[in-house]
Every structure is written in C-alpha cells, then in structure tokens.
Amino acid sequence: MMTDKVRINSLNANSLSQSNETFLARQAEFESNVRSYPRKLPLAIAKAQGAWITDVENKQYLDCLAGAGTLALGHNHPDVIQSIQSVITSGLPLHTLDLTTPLKDEFSAYLLSLLPDQGKEYCLQFTGPSGADAVEAALKLAKKVTGRSGVISFSGGYHGMTHGALSVTGNLSPKEAVNGMMPEVQFMPYPHQYRCPLGIGGEAGVKALTYYFENLINDVESGVRKPAAVILEAVQGEGGVNPAPAEWLQRIRKVTQEHGILLILDEVQAGFARTGKFFAFEHAGIEPDIIVMSKAVGGGLPLAVLGIKKQFDAWSPGHHTGTFRGNQMAMATGLTTLKILKEERIADKVAEQGEWLKGKLAEMQKRFPVIGHVRGLGLMIGIEIVKPHEAQDHMGCYPADGELSALLQKTCFEAGLILERGGRGGCVLRLLPSLLISNAELEIFLEKFEQALLNAGVKPV
Incomplete structure (x- = not known):
C-alpha cells in the first residue's frame, strides 16, 4: 500500500511532467x-521554498505576494515545518473548538505579550479562521x-468579503450585485500621500x-448618528x-475615546512586523480598543484572533x-512564527530594508516616469x-494607468516575478514578500522589475 508521503512525492514528480495550461484548464472545469x-x-505550483516558487514546468518565480502577506517567514520555513510535525506526533487533536490545551495556552500568552503594554489590558477572542470572520466578530461586539x-469606515479600506466585512469595505465592485448591505455604514475619506x-x-x-x-462626530447637524465603532487599517493594503x-490616527483615537466609540484596527495584512513595527498602529503610538489579527498570526495556516480591551469584553458565553x-x-505554526519575528528582531530588519528598497525604486522612478509614486512602510x-x-492635475499628479499596471504584472510574471495589484483601478503594484527575504533577493526583484518595464515597452528617459 502506497504511503501518503510516497503518494505526495509521486504526485509532485508527475506534476513536473505536465504543463501549467493543463492544470489551469482542469481548475477552470472544477472550480467556480x-x-x-x-x-x-497563470501557474500551477509544484513546490516552494523561502521567497521562491517553482511551477509544474520547473520555472522559478521570486514570490513578492507570499500568500497576500500570510507567509511572514516565506514558504516552508524549517522551524514552521517542524512545528507541524511536532503537533502531528504529539497526540493533540487537530482542532478543539474553544477548549484549551498547553499549546493554546503558550500561544495565547505569547501573543498577548506582543500587544500594547504586554497585553495587560487585553484579552483574546479566537474567531473563525479568516480575517473577515474576525472583522464580523469585532463589529458585533462594538x-x-x-x-x-x-x-464609520474609510474609502479605500478592505476588511473582507463576508456580509458585514464587505459592508465596511470601500471597493464597490463586489458590492454591485449584492443588495441589502449592513445599514448605517458611513464612509469617510482616508489620507493619500x-x-x-x-x-x-x-x-x-x-x-x-x-x-x-472630528467635525463630523461633533456636529449635531452632521446627519450621522454617533457610531458604535470606527474601523480602519493603519496602512491600507488592497x-x-x-x-x-x-x-x-492620533486625532481619531482621541475623538473616539472622548465619545465612547470603539476604535477597531484591522491589522490582518499590516500586522506582525510587516511595516517595520509589530503592528502598523504602533507608528502612531496609539492603543486600539479592538485589534483584528489573521494572516501571519497563524504562521501560514488559518487562524484569526481579536485582541479586545478587557473593559469591552461584553460577550456572554x-x-x-x-x-x-x-x-x-x-497555533503551533503561529507560535513559531511569532517567536522568530520577535527574537530575531525581524521588524528592525524589515524597516531598514523597506527604506533601502523605496530609495532604489525612487532612483528607478527618475528613469521610468510611469512610476508615479512609491510609498509604504517596511516590506x-x-x-x-x-x-x-x-x-x-492641480496637485501635480498624473492620471493613473491601470492598463499598464496590469501589463506590468503580466511581464513581471513572465520574467519570474510575482506581484499583486491594488488601488483605484488596479493602478498600484504591491509588494508583500517574505519578511526574511534577503538583500540579494531584493536586488533580483529590482532587476526583474526593470526588465519587466522594458518588456512592457516602457522606454527609460
């Protein structure tokens, strides 16, 4: 009888003899x-390691998407793999509803220690496995x-695709065919550099x-009733x-506190050293009432958690x-990931690399003026x-070019570089690589990105 390990190795070996096109055609047949x-x-992934992905045709790609930021340590980090193997051989059940275990106890204590003031004022709520599930819980609790x-939410914000989360998400496209969004959601403008x-x-x-x-909250003629919550991202991703x-951010925190409005910070994508600090809100020195955490918190596996100020833990069992x-x-992969991020001071490394990379892209911008603006924090x-x-326009900004952005994503892919797009009309190319990416790999990114610009017909000046 073929063992599971042999079967998987056999599948991988067989996949490398097939084409991306074959698998994509079958996916189109199988999936919605x-x-x-x-x-x-358009690829079928055969294997991955660190910041690199290999497709079934044995082509390698530098992955600057990393599961939309989920894979903080990149693909198949050996310590993460070991933590999975340890759980499998430990005798622990693979899931426990909300019953505790020694592993959950250790994970909870470590995660709390990373919250403001070592989490002394916070408690945790484990929700469903996605960030959207955690957003739903946060809105209900508020x-x-x-x-x-x-x-109150903000234009450009992204909080998920479930009903309430979509209601507080800025992008109109997925809302167009869905009637009856959650009522009393007021959108306000979000700063844009x-x-x-x-x-x-x-x-x-x-x-x-x-x-x-501040005026909207204080104005008795604003037409907007005092809300239960304000939800935002300290760095908008999508x-x-x-x-x-x-x-x-500091003023929003002050006003919400003065009016008894809960401030929900969505750190699903920006959290856990991604921006050069453990949480993006730390750049402003504020403390949210509710922190929404997912993606990297599970070390690559599905997990979503709220950090709730204890005074607002109003749930009944x-x-x-x-x-x-x-x-x-x-929880095992999450604990391993959090320990590496903290103990190896990855946030400091990420902050330094981010500034260096933005400087290099600013130099490239001088030669390729289709790069209108470079922004962000950390990686x-x-x-x-x-x-x-x-x-x-009157502020000196050129019109956005979503079509060229889409073409550049395609030429990057063809050059062996995986990037995501976002922003209005998809005009922004986004980098969310492994936080362990090396300087040498970032140099490869710059080389591949410049080659992609040339391959897209962009001529340097």
Missing part, C-alpha cells in the same frame, strides 16, 4: 468562476458594547481630513498601500462561536503606475 489569482498569475448600530481625496495635498490635506473627521499619517477556533496546528510597498505624458 469566482477564482481570481489564476487569471493574473454594537453590543455601545448599544449603537452605526459604523499622492492623491489627496480633498484635492489639497501635503500637510494641509492631512489637517483638513483630521478636522473633517486600497493601494496608503499609510495613515500619525497625526490623523456562546454569543459568538465558530467550529474552527481551535486550530492547534495553526509593504506600493508602486503607483501613471500616464506621465498626459496633463497633471
């Missing part, structure tokens, strides 16, 4: 039309705590947006890699449940693609 990544990145129903939503730009734009938020100015809250394997970087031969 909702699948998206295979349309932009309504329960305050007795109010409204939520390149395209100020108020058409002002710079420090003046940030000050105006700060005033606008919305085009937009970091929130510290001054703006069983009032928010979920079968897969007790994923022991994800969460956005490259906005523009039309430099068309007229600038």
Whole structure:
C-alpha cells in the first residue's frame, strides 16, 4: 500500500511532467468562476521554498505576494515545518473548538505579550479562521458594547468579503450585485500621500481630513448618528498601500475615546512586523480598543484572533462561536512564527530594508516616469503606475494607468516575478514578500522589475 508521503512525492514528480495550461484548464472545469489569482498569475505550483516558487514546468518565480502577506517567514520555513510535525506526533487533536490545551495556552500568552503594554489590558477572542470572520466578530461586539448600530469606515479600506466585512469595505465592485448591505455604514475619506481625496495635498490635506473627521462626530447637524465603532487599517493594503499619517490616527483615537466609540484596527495584512513595527498602529503610538489579527498570526495556516480591551469584553458565553477556533496546528505554526519575528528582531530588519528598497525604486522612478509614486512602510510597498505624458492635475499628479499596471504584472510574471495589484483601478503594484527575504533577493526583484518595464515597452528617459 502506497504511503501518503510516497503518494505526495509521486504526485509532485508527475506534476513536473505536465504543463501549467493543463492544470489551469482542469481548475477552470472544477472550480467556480469566482477564482481570481489564476487569471493574473497563470501557474500551477509544484513546490516552494523561502521567497521562491517553482511551477509544474520547473520555472522559478521570486514570490513578492507570499500568500497576500500570510507567509511572514516565506514558504516552508524549517522551524514552521517542524512545528507541524511536532503537533502531528504529539497526540493533540487537530482542532478543539474553544477548549484549551498547553499549546493554546503558550500561544495565547505569547501573543498577548506582543500587544500594547504586554497585553495587560487585553484579552483574546479566537474567531473563525479568516480575517473577515474576525472583522464580523469585532463589529458585533462594538454594537453590543455601545448599544449603537452605526459604523464609520474609510474609502479605500478592505476588511473582507463576508456580509458585514464587505459592508465596511470601500471597493464597490463586489458590492454591485449584492443588495441589502449592513445599514448605517458611513464612509469617510482616508489620507493619500499622492492623491489627496480633498484635492489639497501635503500637510494641509492631512489637517483638513483630521478636522473633517472630528467635525463630523461633533456636529449635531452632521446627519450621522454617533457610531458604535470606527474601523480602519493603519496602512491600507488592497486600497493601494496608503499609510495613515500619525497625526490623523492620533486625532481619531482621541475623538473616539472622548465619545465612547470603539476604535477597531484591522491589522490582518499590516500586522506582525510587516511595516517595520509589530503592528502598523504602533507608528502612531496609539492603543486600539479592538485589534483584528489573521494572516501571519497563524504562521501560514488559518487562524484569526481579536485582541479586545478587557473593559469591552461584553460577550456572554456562546454569543459568538465558530467550529474552527481551535486550530492547534495553526497555533503551533503561529507560535513559531511569532517567536522568530520577535527574537530575531525581524521588524528592525524589515524597516531598514523597506527604506533601502523605496530609495532604489525612487532612483528607478527618475528613469521610468510611469512610476508615479512609491510609498509604504517596511516590506509593504506600493508602486503607483501613471500616464506621465498626459496633463497633471492641480496637485501635480498624473492620471493613473491601470492598463499598464496590469501589463506590468503580466511581464513581471513572465520574467519570474510575482506581484499583486491594488488601488483605484488596479493602478498600484504591491509588494508583500517574505519578511526574511534577503538583500540579494531584493536586488533580483529590482532587476526583474526593470526588465519587466522594458518588456512592457516602457522606454527609460
């Protein structure tokens, strides 16, 4: 009888003799039309290690997507693999609902120690396995705590695709065919380093947006009832890699505290050393009431957790449940990942690499003016693609070029480089690589990206 290990090795060996096209055609036959990544990145993955992926045709790609930021340590880190094997051989059940285990106990204590003030004011809530599940729980809890129903979110924000999470997400496309979104969601403009939503730009734009938020909450004629919560990302990811100015975040924190409004920080993509600090909100020195965590918290396996200020833990037993809250394997891989990130001071490395990489991209921008703007924090970087031969607006910004951005993603892929797109019209190329990516691999990224620009017909100046 063939063992599972032999069977998997046999499958891998057979896959390397087949084509990407074969597997993609079969995927199209098997799966719903909702699948998206295979349309932009048409490959079938045979194996992966570190920052590299190998497809079934034995072509290698530098992976700067890393599971949309889930794989903080890259693919198949040996310590992560060992943690999986340890759980399998330990006799632990693979999931436990919300029953505790020594492993869950250790994971919980370590995760809490990473929250503000070592988590002394926080408790954890394990939700369903995705970030959207955690967002749903956070919204419900805020309504329960305050007795109010409204939520303020921000244009460009992304919080998930479930009903409530989609309601507070900015992107209109997935909402178009869904009627009856969650009521009393008020969207407000989010600061943008390149395209100020108020058409002002710079420090003046940030000050105006700060005033606008505070005035909306205080104005008795605003038409917006006091909300239960404000939900935001300290760095918008899908919305085009937009970091929130510290001054703006600090004012939102102050106003929400003064009015008894819960502040929910969605750290699903930006959390766990991605931006050069353990959490993106730390750049502003604030403490949220609820922290939404997923992706990297599970070390590559499905896990989602809320960090809740204890004073707002208003749940009654069983009032928010979920079968897969007790994923022991994800707690093992998550604990291993968190320890490596903390003990090896990966956030410091990431902060330094991010500044170096943005500098290199700024130099490239001088030769390739289709690069309109480079922004981000740490290894969460956005490259906005523009039309430099068309007229600038009154703030000096060129029109966005989503078509060229899509072509560049394609030519990057053909050059062996995997990138994601985001922002309005998909005009922003986004980098979310392994946080352990080396400087030499970042040099390879720069070489491949420049080659992709040339292959797309972009001529340097």
